Amino acid sequence: MREELRPKLVGARVKRVEDPRLLTGQGSFADDYRPAGMVHVALLRSAYPHARLLRIDTAAARSMAGVVAVFTGDELAEAARPMVATSKMKDYRATAMPMLARGKVRYVGEPVAAVVAASRYIAEDAARRINVDYAPLPAASDPLRAAEASAPLLHEEVRSNIVLSREFARGDAAAAMAAAPLRVGARFRFRRKAVLALENRCYLGDYHRGRRELTLYSATQVPGIVRDALSELMAMPEHLIRVVAADVGGGFGGKASVYPEELLVAVLARRLGRPVKYASDRLEDLLSTSQAFDEIVDAELGVANDGTIAALTAEVVGDVGAYSIYPWTAALEPVQVVSFLPGPYRMPNYRGRVRGVATPKAPLGPYRGVGRPVAAFVMERLIDMAARRLGIDPLAMRRQNFVAAEEFPYRTGSGIIWDRAGFAECLTAVRVALDYDALRRWQKEARAAGRWIGIGFASYAELTGIGSKIPAAPGMPVNTGTETATLRIDPSGSVTAIFGVASHGQGLETTLAQVVADELGVRLEDVRIVQGDTAGRAYTTGTYASRSAVLAGGAGKLAAAALREKVLRAAAHLLEAHVDDLVAEGSRVAIRGTDRSLSFREIARSVYLQFGRMPPELQEELEATKLYDPQFGTTSSATHAAVVEIDPETFDVRVLRYVVAEDCGRVINPMIVDGQVHGGVAQGIGAALLEELVYDGEGQLLSGSLMDYLVPSAAEIPPMEVIHIEAESPTTLGGFRGMGEGGTIGAPAAIANAVTDALAPLGIEVTELPVTPERLYRLVEAARRKE
Amino acid sequence: MKPAPFAYAAPRSVEEAAALLAEHGGDARLLAGGQSLVPMLNFRLLEPALLVDINRIAGLDGIAEIAGGLRLGALVRHRMLETSPLIASRFPIIAAAMAEVAHLAIRNRGTIGGSLAHADPAAELPLLALLLEARITAVSTQGRRVIAASDFFTAALTTALAPDEILTEIELPDPPAGSGWGFAELARRAGDFALAAVGVIIAEAGGICRTARIAMAGVGPTPLRAPAAEALLQGGTLDTGAIAAASRAAAAAAQPADDLHASAAYRRHLVEVLTRGALSAAVARARKVVP
Numbered sequence A: 001m002r003e004e005l006r007p008k009l010v011g012a013r014v015k016r017v018e019d020p021r022l023l024t025g026q027g028s029f030a031d032d033y034r035p036a037g038m039v040h041v042a043l044l045r046s047a048y049p050h051a052r053l054l055r056i057d058t059a060a061a062r063s064m065a066g067v068v069a070v071f072t073g074d075e076l077a078e079a080a081r082p083m084v085a086t087s088k089m090k091d092y093r094a095t096a097m098p099m100l101a102r103g104k105v106r107y108v109g110e111p112v113a114a115v116v117a118a119s120r121y122i123a124e125d126a127a128r129r130i131n132v133d134y135a136p137l138p139a140a141s142d143p144l145r146a147a148e149a150s151a152p153l154l155h156e157e158v159r160s161n162i163v164l165s166r167e168f169a170r171g172d173a174a175a176a177m178a179a180a181p182l183r184v185g186a187r188f189r190f191r192r193k194a195v196l197a198l199e200n201r202c203y204l205g206d207y208h209r210g211r212r213e214l215t216l217y218s219a220t221q222v223p224g225i226v227r228d229a230l231s232e233l234m235a236m237p238e239h240l241i242r243v244v245a246a247d248v249g250g251g252f253g254g255k256a257s258v259y260p261e262e263l264l265v266a267v268l269a270r271r272l273g274r275p276v277k278y279a280s281d282r283l284e285d286l287l288s289t290s291q292a293f294d295e296i297v298d299a300e301l302g303v304a305n306d307g308t309i310a311a312l313t314a315e316v317v318g319d320v321g322a323y324s325i326y327p328w329t330a331a332l333e334p335v336q337v338v339s340f341l342p343g344p345y346r347m348p349n350y351r352g353r354v355r356g357v358a359t360p361k362a363p364l365g366p367y368r369g370v371g372r373p374v375a376a377f378v379m380e381r382l383i384d385m386a387a388r389r390l391g392i393d394p395l396a397m398r399r400q401n402f403v404a405a406e407e408f409p410y411r412t413g414s415g416i417i418w419d420r421a422g423f424a425e426c427l428t429a430v431r432v433a434l435d436y437d438a439l440r441r442w443q444k445e446a447r448a449a450g451r452w453i454g455i456g457f458a459s460y461a462e463l464t465g466i467g468s469k470i471p472a473a474p475g476m477p478v479n480t481g482t483e484t485a486t487l488r489i490d491p492s493g494s495v496t497a498i499f500g501v502a503s504h505g506q507g508l509e510t511t512l513a514q515v516v517a518d519e520l521g522v523r524l525e526d527v528r529i530v531q532g533d534t535a536g537r538a539y540t541t542g543t544y545a546s547r548s549a550v551l552a553g554g555a556g557k558l559a560a561a562a563l564r565e566k567v568l569r570a571a572a573h574l575l576e577a578h579v580d581d582l583v584a585e586g587s588r589v590a591i592r593g594t595d596r597s598l599s600f601r602e603i604a605r606s607v608y609l610q611f612g613r614m615p616p617e618l619q620e621e622l623e624a625t626k627l628y629d630p631q632f633g634t635t636s637s638a639t640h641a642a643v644v645e646i647d648p649e650t651f652d653v654r655v656l657r658y659v660v661a662e663d664c665g666r667v668i669n670p671m672i673v674d675g676q677v678h679g680g681v682a683q684g685i686g687a688a689l690l691e692e693l694v695y696d697g698e699g700q701l702l703s704g705s706l707m708d709y710l711v712p713s714a715a716e717i718p719p720m721e722v723i724h725i726e727a728e729s730p731t732t733l734g735g736f737r738g739m740g741e742g743g744t745i746g747a748p749a750a751i752a753n754a755v756t757d758a759l760a761p762l763g764i765e766v767t768e769l770p771v772t773p774e775r776l777y778r779l780v781e782a783a784r785r786k787e
Numbered sequence B: 001m002k003p004a005p006f007a008y009a010a011p012r013s014v015e016e017a018a019a020l021l022a023e024h025g026g027d028a029r030l031l032a033g034g035q036s037l038v039p040m041l042n043f044r045l046l047e048p049a050l051l052v053d054i055n056r057i058a059g060l061d062g063i064a065e066i067a068g069g070l071r072l073g074a075l076v077r078h079r080m081l082e083t084s085p086l087i088a089s090r091f092p093i094i095a096a097a098m099a100e101v102a103h104l105a106i107r108n109r110g111t112i113g114g115s116l117a118h119a120d121p122a123a124e125l126p127l128l129a130l131l132l133e134a135r136i137t138a139v140s141t142q143g144r145r146v147i148a149a150s151d152f153f154t155a156a157l158t159t160a161l162a163p164d165e166i167l168t169e170i171e172l173p174d175p176p177a178g179s180g181w182g183f184a185e186l187a188r189r190a191g192d193f194a195l196a197a198v199g200v201i202i203a204e205a206g207g208i209c210r211t212a213r214i215a216m217a218g219v220g221p222t223p224l225r226a227p228a229a230e231a232l233l234q235g236g237t238l239d240t241g242a243i244a245a246a247s248r249a250a251a252a253a254a255q256p257a258d259d260l261h262a263s264a265a266y267r268r269h270l271v272e273v274l275t276r277g278a279l280s281a282a283v284a285r286a287r288k289v290v291p
């Protein structure tokens, strides 16, 4: 068989190799590690949004049986430096995040004191016996209020609650807007959302006094970033620090930052010389894991009468919470809203301004889609508003304004570059899958029968697999643009492939093995993927920003190709053949056109065990390390369609149908891509209809448990149809594009448009998400009053 | 999220359990399905010194026919109510409502006694007890007494039970012959506590409404009846006009409050919508238009 025609693992629906372990309860999550002598931490967290810490009395807690130690922020002041997320961004004011609060607290849930005890039960009992004298300070929980000059300051040293601002501009947006025959706009609001991974955050610090080595078992997406941070904050060389993220139960961005609790267990383990575990419970998770969205966007779109977009302007206020998350900074989410707002559309004139405002809430951080769910919500709503006013079909209006095939690479209004991508192909595929004209006819009939049916679309583009030329967060000094793979073959002929990425549910042990096995010419079962552990890597960050398939896939491909050359060279010697006549396949190397072959095992044994007999130029280990840097990154895109029905009396919203056509370039494993889309869309539906972190005017979290913070369950999620458009990426090795986030980007916008479409007879525009029955009730009441 | 320390006892009889309650007074708590109690312990909203687990007391989980009704033991699980043929034939409204309670795993554990004693204002079983005019038996070392459902729910999460009393059984008198029922609720997600729930029983004779009962939950500190709405229907014909008027009257009788999930105004609106739906369904059932 010709090599090109061999069945490939890349592209096949390979079952996830990690699933038997995970589904039978044999995973090793951070909380599963229980080294001898381990003690537990419970945290006393602030009950006040903003207060001065006067006195912390820990005597009663200390004296309880089973309590090992109790610490306050002041007592650990020397143990580690505070975390400061820096940025080269011009108008960014860096603020420090303490490990335990010192001087004052800045949000409800901020860690104030730590109890170390023999069990978590005892630690919690003791934490309740710590007495703290708080002197409450005024606080502005509403970001617009907090942005005012007279608002109480959270961080006095930066003299304003506006901790960042930035502007993007192209053309003359003001003039083009003034000249536009049609202008549509609104104040859009996407409320604060929790990240909510299934596994709560959990950290276990283990310090070996004899070797002075620190191991941190962490439920993190970014073991590499955590290792670098611990080294710097604790003043330890990195070769003494290992961060292990073996199995991680979901991250979605909430585990992509370095947390005070993570630093705390490391510090306590070093100080106490015992393994120290902190396992967050769900209440703490809702209070203190980084949060998402929460932007107010005043946006306007100027359109010509034929539907051509002329200009877009936006003013964004982002509520970034009390601290600037490490290392991404508070700028990550709100700045990304402005930079992605123009979407996949030709945008001659754009002006987007953003301000990030500190408020007494848990810090805002990365969340699946970062900025783009909000950007897509706003842009896609504006498109529909304009289309409706002009009497143009919403799909036609999108298609007409898409960056066209001949315009790639296209620089967007904010400077992002779209490489060749399948914008139009995705839209067409959705149209066909829906049988769109028939669907609209059905909608008309259903409406005539009194049903409120809506059809909504969202098209978006995102930048994935970002290389070293652009920081993943604005002005961030950390390099997130490279990934290194080390592949080695041992004497048994089996392959170990070591990566710096950290799978937290994506199935990287499967997809990376597919890529490596294909390139190396071995069977899938002969490849073991090592990831989620800093031990094997000089420099690494982790898994976030839809980077792993592109970057680690690319590095794996390069390293596999280099290793294959070595294997073929050795085999050529052993088989007395020419390298060009050899082919590696199914863990064997054969002389093309003959029945002579050697297994990888035979080759490896010869190389290692009869080393002396190999010619000097072949005396090398079967190992290769390659770094991959996609330089800029690649465009992923999709069109989503939602069909919803609203109960005309109760305003309950049901999603009847959901279709996604997405372009993530070459699909490594369609089953995994489907799973990523399904999960992302489910989160997006939650964001659109249910999920909201509600803080009161003072900064108290009202939706602090899963009784009040509502996530969708299977019953709320419709079946989904997913169509894969594999537009080749000209910019990445293997043609892969990132696809871990897209579902969450498209779904809120599609649902918002579908709900608006269902309400079209009443002239209601959905401008606030989540759009709950309560909000719909108020919108409908207001519309009826107007009539 | 760990409970404070507590002691645990698992008595084998109601007498033993009652004795433990008498001994420990307000410091002891009964543990039935644990689906409401255990979260409250973990949140440390309750810190009882002793948990008295009644799950091992025999004979508390029966559903039995009695003259003119059914008797349900306190340990009858939600799932038993949902699937029992006896319930399906005698009180189909209970089976229907149980499908709206929580999720299967919770319904497998949750008990009727626990739900009534817990008295969540939005819970279905308290609403049904009020609607079906249940008689609730409480036992303590002092003896036994029977409490009418209408006297049982006194405030949010508060009942007429004394701290040393055990709810042992519930008697449900059969609704009037030929009556129809309706039940409607809206929850944010499948299995959530209702934003508002309405149950109705109506009976007609000769085209005239003889019995009309309307009860609602989620719209007041306790489940509520809507006597004015019931009065509007009784003695009249059950046409759309009467149903609409009664639904408005039910909404007026609601005492909703604003919370995270819904405003009082929206809840009141829901009561009207749900009552209309439940009454229409009940009329159709009474007239055998639907089963």
Ligand SMILES: Cc1cc2nc3c(=O)[nH]c(=O)nc-3n(C[C@H](O)[C@H](O)[C@H](O)COP(=O)(O)OP(=O)(O)OC[C@H]3O[C@@H](n4cnc5c(N)ncnc54)[C@H](O)[C@@H]3O)c2cc1C
Residues within 6 Å of the ligand: B029, B030, B031, B032, B033, B034, B035, B036, B037, B038, B054, B074, B078, B100, B101, B102, B103, B106, B109, B110, B111, B112, B113, B114, B115, B117, B118, B120, B122, B123, B124, B125, B161, B165, B166, B167, B168, B191, B192, B193, B194
């Ligand atoms: C996620 C979730 C969703 C839920 N959704 C709903 C819903 O939609 N609708 C709904 O109605 N309920 C719902 N519930 C509550 C569930 O139905 C509970 O099971 C029920 O309310 C309490 O029953 P239990 O047997 O578990 O009581 P327990 O939790 O064991 O006890 C509750 C209280 O009653 C007391 N008690 C228990 N038995 C007796 C007795 N025999 N005599 C005196 N006192 C007693 C206990 O001391 C305790 O104070 C939900 C629960 C959960 C966890």
